[in-house]
Amino acid sequence: MALARATEVSFTYPEGDEPALDSVSLELDPGEAVALLGPSGSGKSTLLRALSGLVPHFHGGRFAGQVEIAGRDTRLERPAEFAGLVATLFQDPEDQVVLDRVEHEVTFGLENLGTLPAEILPRAHAALAVVGAQHLASRRIETLSAGELQRVCLASAFALEPQLVLLDEPTSQLDPEGAEAILDLALGSGAAVVISEQRPSLPLERCERVVFMERGRLLLDAPREEALEWLLENRPAYLPRQPAQPWGDMAGGETLCRVDRATFSYGDRPVLDGASLKLRRGEIVALTGPNGIGKTTLAKLVAGLLEPDSGRVQRVGRASYLSQDPGRYLIRERADEEVALSVGGDLAGARRSLAEVGLAGLEHRHPRDLSSGERERLALAAVLVTEPDVLVLDEPTRGIDPLRKEELANLLRQDSDRRATLVVTHDLVFAGDVADRLVPLGVREAALA
DSSP states (O other): OOSEEEEEEEEEOTTOSSOSEEEEEEEEOTTOEEEEEOOTTSSHHHHHHHHHTHHHHTTOSEEEEEEEETTEETTTSOGGGGBTTEEEEOSOGGGTOOSSBHHHHHHHHHHHTTOOHHHHHHHHHHHHHHTTOGGGTTSBGGGSOHHHHHHHHHHHHHHTOOSEEEEESTTTTSOHHHHHHHHHHHHTSSSEEEEEOSSTHHHHHHOSEEEEEETTEEEEEEEHHHHHHHHHHHOGGGSOOOOOOOOOOOTTSOEEEEEEEEEEEETTEEEEEEEEEEEETTOEEEEEOOTTSSHHHHHHHHHTSSOOSEEEEEEOSOEEEEOSOGGGGOOSSSHHHHHHGGGTTOHHHHHHHHHHTTOTTOTTSOGGGSOHHHHHHHHHHHHHTTOOSEEEEESTTTTOOHHHHHHHHHHHHHTGGGSEEEEEOSOHHHHHHHOSEEEEOOTTOOOOO
16 A cells, blocks of 8 residues: 555645646655656645645645545645654755754654653654764754754654655755765665655665656656666756866966955854965855865855954955855845845846846746745846855755756856856765865865865
């Protein structure tokens, strides 16, 4: 008997122009692993929400068809009634947490399920340990890096010991080693697992079944070997590949930003200890390294959003910064108006910038109605339109499909001589495609070349 079944499911969000799901049918068996692929806005996240019962109860909209989980109709039961049976990690873990400390966050779901009090803390700490986050148990949520927070949300899901695990971009903010560990953990849990990913290499190596979506419909539902042949013929950008070598050192460009032996602490927690970095006009530098090591902090020093506790940062011209979670900072009701805020209301310039990042035709859309990947590109348009001398992008490929990553790499390279660009990323394939120079920020490194 299938653990979960979707039958002719269609769904359109409130005020949506087109269905996010269009006559989707599939079954999930206990313990199987499914890689869910497709471009940004194709309906992957919506399908996961339907499989958890959040669609249609939480989002409203127009729903047709049927979803059953363990024989129970999601139209007849609220999402909370599937807690413990289904666990979901959302694309934006920042929107998933509800409490102030890590330990409290992981125990919250267990408490709501009525877990025996003597079992709650041991299960919470065991879940933190298996995702490599036990050392974070006493930390306050707001002090975590994005990758650390993603691990905590995974621990919250695994602590419930669900039968169905729905992972929406689970590795988007994790370093490569952490990404491998998390997927291996999920796939070794015994639960049925659906992994929606825009870094497809790891799930394609591990999942025995592949589902590919476009425009709300299933184009492919096949075993892995058959799926790899289909991808090669129809969507080769999704095939696994090794990172390319960086383009080469642009040593002759004018230095636009220099960080000299900078230190920085959040309260009594040191993050950077003597970091140095030079950015030159005409080059793209990819900053890599483990979660929580200080990459975002260094990027904010470069952009002028933070000042070092000691050391010095020198900068020439204007700096623009794209944050890890730009969706939090969208304030206007149209995409073009959002971008135009950066350039004094210049709507024509804003629309040109939207077209450059592949959002032509969506100028009128409300930013909150865009997919996560589309919101990333909207925020990118809002910083590119300012024509900065120093451009800082923090995880710019989060939620963006492989084809759009190629387009983003080409876009950044074609204008690279106009500025210095710093890209913070865990996506080593993208880093190899776009960067002239890779700079790893390691656990014990005090300085960067």
